[in-house]
């Protein structure tokens with residue numbers, strides 16, 4: 001029934017697209033001087049401008065009908081009530097509890113989980129304070145100068161992204177590093193710069209079985225034991241996991257082990273003990289502010305009417321482009337160098353959550369799901385891939401993010417950065433017509449034949465959509481808001497597509513095949529005849545290369 005209503009709402013959107021297809025964004029602005037005021041929303045000092053999109057009031061009404069047809073509000077209520085919406089793993093998805101400052105209980109299986117969250121956070125904060133003030137020290141008695149987080153996916157991308165974003169809130173003399181890749185170069189290059197006597201390793205892994213993390217953890221452990229002695233290991237390692245028994249086997253002291261719970265998805269775990277490296281870097285007070293920013297967004301997502309709800313609009317506008325216009329990718333361009341890892345973080349959040357082909361009930365999904373999420377900071381991207389954004393054959397909606405002010409004084413740099421951001425979003429919208437180009441070339445005195453030859457290359461079709469997030473400064477609270485906004489955007493889209501955003505079975509097959517192949521790659525004499533011809537051929541060629 002809901003599916004029929006969703007398909008009917010989409011058919012209405014499709015007909016509406018045909019109806020308004022001839023309108024341009026610039027034309028919509030010309031016809032309505034209140035467009036920016038009407039199509040922008042505020043959440044504290046964050047402004048979400050969604051006026052530069054191919055949409056009008058009727059589009060928004062259709063999109064809200066679609067959300068209601070998909071029972072978005074009921075699904076959101078089930079999500080926040082701790083129902084087991086991750087139905088393939090029989091778990092709730094309750095990362096919001098980790099940033100819950102409402103004073104209300106959060107129930108999982110009939111038990112309030114808030115006391116456990118507070119107790120774990122206190123333990124984590126005490127440890128973070130100890131590392132920061134030097135009371136927690138290495139085996140030689142020296143305070144720590146470097147923290148190395150070893151983890152991958154959600155146990156790396158979140159803290160790595162946030163530590164970089166919030167680096168001005170860091171402590172002088174304390175540097176955080178992130179090692180994720182099983183490629184030994186990652187650990188080697190990181191350790192080459194460090195003194196092990198003043199280095200603390202944090203092994204971050206929800207499952208404590210992930211191949212890459214375990215390989216890096218064992219190598220780091222061996223390095224510490226070789227250089228400082230086996231006894232030093234306990235002083236130089238901490239761990240974050242839900243599998244406390246496996247951590248114990250690794251040999252990490254229980255006072256340095258920080259747990260979390262299986263109802264926290266890996267890519268949603270930055271708010272949990274997985275944030276330890278970040279909490280050490282920026283300190284518990286700032287980490288708390290980060291959590292509060294996330295909580296503010298939860299409040300907004302639950303309480304704001306759908307048509308004034310930022311994550312709801314982010315999700316629905318994405319669906320408008322993905323499912324009605326057929327655009328398959330979405331760029332995220334922070335005009336904020338410190339958000340350099342934000343697009344990579346969002347790739348996991350969005351594509352691991354919603355890159356699915358079956359519904360929650362295991363039926364083929366009727367619609368295209370997750371867009372390809374990608375991006376790099378501006379202005380750098382302008383000198384790389386913006387050519388395609390402006391003149392390529394694909395339309396790629398863009399999310400721009402920019403602060404009103406930098407954290408530290410930077411002369412005129414930030415104003416230049418800001419001007420660039422606005423200019424790009426304006427250029428995407430307005431474009432430049434053939435007539436305008438010809439007029440400009442004539443003014444330059446070019447002969448008619450040159451104008452005719454050059455003009456088509458200088459035309460910008462325009463009408464290319466973008467959203468813009470403008471906030472005061474990139475501080476911990478704002479980062480918390482931004483992360484939570486995108487988390488809920490992903491949820492909104494999963495609700496419309498009726499998919500489970502909280503499992504990730506698609507990562508399993510590769511892991512399984514690697515477990516089968518690794519022993520064959522380790523042993524250069526191992527039999528390969530049972531493998532497919534390409535895999536066997538590649539292994540044989542590698543063997544020939546290393547034998548030379």
Ligand code: F6P
Nearest residue numbers: 153154155205206207210266507
């Ligand atoms: O690659 C899949 C994945 O399971 C992610 O979902 C997860 O964030 C990552 O691996 C790391 O997992 P863990 O924290 O258990 O090491």
